[in-house]
Amino acid sequence: MKTKVAIVDDHELMAKALSGLVQKFERYDVIFEVCSGEELIKRIELGMIPEIVLLDINMPIMDGYQVAQWLTSHFPEIKILALSMNDKEESIVKMLRNGAKGYLLKGCKPQELCQALDSIVQKGIYYTEYITIQLIKNLSPEKGGNPTKLLGINERELNFVRLSCSDFTYVEIADKMCVSPRTVDGYRESVFQKMDVKSRVGMVLLAIKLGIVDLP
Structure with missing residues (x-):
């Protein structure tokens, strides 16, 4: 059918x-x-x-x-x-x-x-070039352990990830976190490297999949 x-x-x-x-x-x-x-x-x-x-x-x-x-x-x-x-x-x-x-x-x-x-x-979902299925499988919560600890993401970076899973711009995220845009750029570069992604979209998809953030 x-x-x-x-x-x-x-x-x-x-x-x-x-x-x-x-x-x-x-x-x-x-x-x-x-x-x-x-x-x-x-x-x-x-x-x-x-x-x-x-x-x-x-x-x-x-x-x-x-x-x-x-x-x-x-x-x-x-x-x-x-x-x-x-x-x-x-x-x-x-x-x-x-x-x-x-x-x-x-x-x-x-x-x-x-x-x-x-x-x-x-x-149930389509992943573009931003992220790979293999990466998700390797880091899935089902394998046990806290995904943020497994990835080495600290509290400030975790807050950045959560705010990034919204329609806030990076400048607005900096304002929300009470830091400079340059500091947010640093969080972004660090998180991208730790999550092995190349874009904000890839970061969001992986964060949702791993349960780091919840969809409303």
Whole structure:
């Protein structure tokens, strides 16, 4: 049986193009495409429930963050794959915290979109190049021990990680921690090295997986 997909994008042409592309993937069936979060909610409330939602972020009235929050609260079984032109780390982190199971840029190749869909179906989440499954397995809490101690993360760095799992900018994080932006840069470099990641998104994904932070 094919996996049911819904597409939400306020650009009708983009929505239809995505629909046509996904329909070419043999394991997926697009049950509808809509141009707003409100229309998505109406369809779902009528019983048209997808298994995966391809969700744009920048939409009028109800943006992707709000749609993701609604889906996570009312239909947590629906997996969200964010698909956006926005490559800012703060936006990616915010979508992940609001329940997205993956994040792709609209400029990605069709093969990567298919891989993302497959990963969400099979593993429940799509990890990009920011992080590897092997790293997560090696550091998973199931192996025992406190992950922050295993990684050598101190209290100040732990506070930095937790604040980074929000949509605060690094400057705002520095203000929250009552330190200079340069000090925060030092925390970032140290944490990235200890967690073996290369970006804020990678850090957030690993922190969530290891239980260092909890999703709201």
